[in-house]
Amino acid sequence: MSQTTIHTTALSLGPGQPPLSAVLREEVAQFLFTHLEEYGDDLPDIQACLDYAAERGGAVFTAREEGRLLGASITNRTGMSGFIPENILVYIAVHGDSRGKGVGKGLMEAITGHLSGSIALHVEPHNPARALYERYGFTNKYLEMRLTR
Template sequence: MTTQTLNIRNYRLGPDAPDTLKPEDRQRVAGFLHTHLDEYGDALEDIQACLAYAQERGGSVTYAEEDGELLGAVVTNRTGMSGFIPENILVYIAVHGKTRGRGLGKQLMETVLANVEGNVALHVEPHNPAKKLYERLGFTNKYLEMRLTRSGGE
């Protein structure tokens, strides 16, 4: 990865957002995330739903490409809340395996954090190596997340 041709794009999305992420770029980002999230990933349909939420209700998409190849992507969603819940949730971040350890994740995170308004929350598995990056960027572990997952659409 050479920084000479690396291009980081940030799109603020939502009904009042000035930026427009082309549908083909949205699909490229969804496909990239589906491939490169590895064991932390979700179904392609869930990633596409997250991107649709960002487009319709607010959020951002930030991605890095070099010579037309996607090398990293981040998606945030606006929560519609503030104070008791952060205004943004970082839903997805992934970098291409060939770029890991070279600072691209940090560059993407810094771009995202410089371009979102309000606080940001994210979820990270305790054994995920990216946890150290988040801590260096100022994220703290305030809560233990617990979930009740209902089966069958209850």
Template sequence: MAENDSVQYEIHTPSNHQQLNRDKVLDFLFQHLDQYGDAREDIAKCMDYALSDAEGKGGSVIVAREAGKVVGALILNNTGMSGYIPENILVYVAVHGSQRGKGVGKKLVQLATETSDGSIALHVEPDNPARHLYEKMGFTNKYLEYRLIR
């Protein structure tokens, strides 16, 4: 567990997630992803994928807590690929409004980059202010993304 002032950070992986309060972290992400979020059940699928030890799955869930309360969370999924597709995708990162601008988001992303192997992809809406943090941390805008939604 890493510490940043009064905020403590927990890294949960497929082999080490017994202490994770899944529902509290899901509720936190659903509430604090704001307009950049997804349905709770989609966030749950992403978390279950990250914590799965099945072949080709896995990743990590990193949680920031202050006085036991969740103040930030991140989900990183392994893609099971490499080379043409990055090995990891940072799917969700959210910080409580009272903690924004205090380094919690930066520390969550830093821990994700330090504890994962290979490259990391990240999808960011053009108007998301966190975009600047990702750029400062070395993420680059390599492609435009198009989707066919069915």
């Protein structure tokens, strides 16, 4: 049986970094829109998250096998530290056909290895992704509350 390798890459974005290509922006946004499933957002929100990263700071992480996108994540830099974590892991998803094979772990290793400073994220209490985050040291000391408007 032939074995293929999954390549995980980190791309820093923001001031002083090369611009995010329109092709990658579209590919990552569409991928996340499709594979986040019930944990996702509308496409314009995912595009806005990429645009924030490109303009103000953040990163895009991709996992590919022979060029095919199997997983992606977007992080944003908050511009703050100490009282607020430096980074927010906004989206992470693995292709629906490729889950449970370590692609998510590869992305988390890239994310925790590449970013400097603390990382915040939110996850629904019953989402299996919670086990993945806990494996990488994420804890939930706080209850997130929002005034949505």
